[in-house]
Amino acid sequence: MAKLPRPDKAAALPKVGKSPSVQSKGRCVCGAVELEIDVPAVWSWHDHSQASRHAQGCAYPTYVGSWRSRFRILKGEAQITRFEDPEEGTARSFCARCGTPLIYERPRSPRMVNIPRALFTTRTGREPRYHMYLHEQADWIYLGEPLSPLKGYPGVMRERPRRRKPRDLEPMF
Numbered sequence: 001m002a003k004l005p006r007p008d009k010a011a012a013l014p015k016v017g018k019s020p021s022v023q024s025k026g027r028c029v030c031g032a033v034e035l036e037i038d039v040p041a042v043w044s045w046h047d048h049s050q051a052s053r054h055a056q057g058c059a060y061p062t063y064v065g066s067w068r069s070r071f072r073i074l075k076g077e078a079q080i081t082r083f084e085d086p087e088e089g090t091a092r093s094f095c096a097r098c099g100t101p102l103i104y105e106r107p108r109s110p111r112m113v114n115i116p117r118a119l120f121t122t123r124t125g126r127e128p129r130y131h132m133y134l135h136e137q138a139d140w141i142y143l144g145e146p147l148s149p150l151k152g153y154p155g156v157m158r159e160r161p162r163r164r165k166p167r168d169l170e171p172m173f
């Protein structure tokens with residue numbers, strides 16, 4: 001895997017005393033829990049693993065990875081419920097009230113927390129350019145195939161049926 005960018009280098013700003021850090025705030029759907037990270041995050045990645053797809057109920061979640069030391073719960077800590085998977089050694093935390101996934105912890109990087117990118121409304125300082133567990137990618141994922149509007153259903157787009165190659169249509173004789 002490509003070497004991850006070093007956050008201290010990425011955060012290099014003009015050296016006028018200690019630069020004030022910038023934060024990006026996130027919240028769950030019901031607003032009970034609010035959190036923040038110092039910007040820039042370490043990295044941002046798309047997680048194509050079966051485990052994360054199942055846990056988050058989507059084709060794949062996109063996470064922002066932050067050092068624990070640069071991550072804070074601002075509000076609603078008592079609302080956070082945590083599920084530890086003994087087989088995987090992972091922990092997933094979510095809002096007990098609205099179910100929004102909040103934190104994903106992995107044993108291979110104990111100093112880091114992963115937060116769904118979708119929780120943040122402002123920039124996190126990292127574009128999601130990394131893909132992990134592509135070998136577990138769902139075979140029903142949308143990969144940008146051409147779409148056309150579905151007649152009679154405004155707002156619904158439909159993937160066009162795959163066009164057969166002309167030679168398949170030729171008669172056998």
Ligand SMILES: [Zn+2]
Pocket residue numbers: 028029030031032033095096097098099100
């Ligand atoms: Zn909530």
